[in-house]
Amino acid sequence: MSGLKFILLLACLFAPVTFGQEQGQYRSRIMLDPLGEMGRGSEMSVAELEKQISSIEDPYAKSSAGRFLARHYVQQKDYASAIAYYEEALDAAGLSDVANREMLRELAQVYLLDSNHSLAAVVLQRALNIDLVPDSRDFLLLAQAHYRMGDYVAVVVALDGIQANGLKLEVQQLHQALALYYRAGAYEQCENILKQLLKVEVDNPENWHQLASVYLQQNKQKQALDHLSLAFEKRVPFIESELLLLVDLQAVSGNPYGAAMTLQNAIAQDAVSADAVNQRKLFELWLQARERDKAKAALVTAAQISGDTELYLYLAQLQMEEEEWLPVQSTLLEACEERLQDRFVSRANLLLGVSLLKQDRAPEARRAFINATLVGGANAQAAEWLSFMDAQPATENELRRVRGPCYGSEGKREPLKKNLGEPALAVDPMTEIAAAPVASGDPVAVKTIAKMRFFYSSHSESLADLLPQVRSLAGRLNVSLVKAAGTADGSVHVLGIPGEDLRLAMPIRGSAQAKGRYRIYNAKEFRCAWKVVALDGTASSGMLEEFTRDILTSGYKATGGYRLVVKQGKPVTIELQVGIE
Incomplete structure (x- = not known):
């Protein structure tokens, strides 16, 4: 194909377009292949066209050829060459104002792709200065360029130009303008756009919740609460954070009861997590509402969870x-x-x-x-x-x-202690009882137990809590004793030593050593009153208290120490040994 024929072909392809054609061509991104199949078929002549473009004298043909080459290099992502040919096409001034504006818009987008935001803004301003009816797309692109430069005031000025020129935005463009206004902190303009969106996208929950957010950004708590309450009544979907926002707004607006009801229902419906944080919030709201029973119920749950x-x-x-x-x-x-x-x-x-x-x-x-x-x-x-x-x-x-x-x-x-008279870890109560007047009573058996060596573990439980565990714990104690190279020399004991935790102990012989939680106790001679009782399910720690009273009424004085010796057999028996002076 000769150079002249190729240029004439380009002239036909780039004939002036109408407004309808321009809008049909426009996309939010540059059309990388505006000529379609014909463009690809002409790639072999790009080098030839580049050689001849400087010699083209016809302004229309030169502008058309420059635009073709610019679009070709955009497709190749050679932005520097694309920019040069766009400028050459514009300088030739061979196309209509409508085509030039479209070309300026394309050039601005190339600058944006090349991260040259300031020149993109300059080019877009050139497009807006053309004596044509303004196009909202140019204002949006200009706002984007200023946003990328961090000039938020210029962003707002550019977007305000849309309304100032009486232009209407499509739904997608409304969302673009909303995002830019919000990032620039222009919340009043966001409010106006969201109200427009709610008319055309009434079922879009994001619009409802974004408007509440915009109200709050302007410190309009009442409007935010009224708006969210209306959305809630209309069954607009709420996620957990949005429900909690509604609860908080009700509370700060002086309605803790309504806030508590909203939160409690949301928890019951699994719309809000029933975790400790929300249960605590529910407790605080019910307390503010003076619903003490409900507050306590929420507090019990919060405490148990957390x-x-x-x-x-x-x-x-x-x-x-x-x-x-x-x-x-x-x-x-x-x-x-x-x-x-x-x-x-x-x-x-x-x-x-x-x-x-x-x-x-x-x-x-x-x-x-x-x-x-x-x-x-x-x-x-x-x-x-x-x-x-x-x-x-x-x-x-x-x-x-x-x-x-x-x-x-x-x-x-x-x-x-389970009751006032029951001896606990410290046996001061026994000593106090021993100071009472001595009364006559049935005689009790007394004996002195020789020195003993014990392998034991300490337990902070009360005697009543420890007794049911003795059998299972004794097995572990015996196993640990064997591992410690010791040998049992009698039945398992429960030792009550004044001022100490209870000890579950095994009399031992041999050279067993302390190991892990287990320790060695060398006991001195132990003079005691003693009595054997059957462990038949009715015996409890109260039997020690009862036996201690018998000892005191017999005229003895309790030292505060005691031993319970668990003896296997049928039935299992316990020998109570209470230290006496």
């Missing part, structure tokens, strides 16, 4: 305010199953002391209040309670560290 000590203490406080003394105690014991952080120790012991005192358990309440005074937090209040109950001053031993069910890093765990 194991958060602070939540347990909140619950105990609520229960205390309603004088539910036994539930207060149960809640605190559950909170204190593990060692507490030091910051909770004082408050937990204070609450525990109040609940125990209200149950007429003054000795245990006194110990709890003393514990509360040993750690900062509620020590002043605990001191006031001790003064109120006219308690005996704390002994030097009691002031050394926290001892009880609610203890911290410097304390020691001791469980509560």
